[in-house]
Amino acid sequence: MQIKIIAVGKIKEKYLREGVAEYEKRLRPYVKLQILELAEEKRPTPSPDSAETIVKKKEGERILAVIPSGSLVIALDPQGVDWSSQELAEAFWRWEIAGEGPLTFIIGGDLGLSPQVIERSEVRLSLSRMTFTHRMARLILLEQIYRAERINHGEPYHK
Known part of the structure; x- marks a missing residue:
């Protein structure tokens, strides 16, 4: 299976970079993974709603x-479905089985995703009802994919 993760922003925190690298390594036997980082848009501080x-x-x-x-797009969205790991x-x-692919997961910046990206997605997935930084979301998503x-593959995992 091919999986692409499109994420806004670079991970600055060393511990998160190390965690992402670990799950990239763990996923190699299972999927062809590509992570594409896009630059965050600069904005004034304080930033008005407009x-x-x-x-x-x-x-x-x-x-x-x-x-x-041709990819199936899964947008990470707090308002999305909140599947269990099994789901x-x-x-x-x-x-x-349906031959979908590649799977493309989208992680927005700290402001979330534009309505156009949400509209383009076939699935809106919530990682949790709790709030995480968009940088942490990348690590959590990789762990859940793993x-x-x-x-x-019928292999043991922690329930």
């Missing part, structure tokens, strides 16, 4: 420009 709307729109345009054609594994299984692959 500026934030423009930022989300510009970041959204850059995201939409790099989504591979995510089942979705992966269905998508693989967990789903372990489940689907």
Whole structure:
């Protein structure tokens, strides 16, 4: 299975970079993974609502420009479905059987995703009802993809 993660912003924290690298390594036997980092749009501080709307729109345009054609797009969105790890594994299984692919996960910047990106996605996925930074979301997503692959391969995982 091919998985692409499009993420706005670079991970600055060493511990998160190390965690991402670890899960990239763990995923190698299961999926072909590509992570594409897009630059965060600069904005004035403090940032009025109108500026934030423009930022989300510009970041959204850059995201939409790099989504591979024919991919199934999964947008990380706090308002999305909140699947369990088992349900995510089942979705992966269905998508693989159906020949969907590649899977493209989208992680927005700190302001979230533009309405255009949300509209382009086939699935809106929430990682939790709790709030995480967009940088932490990348690590959490990779861990959940790894967990789903372990489940689907009948390998042990921590419940």
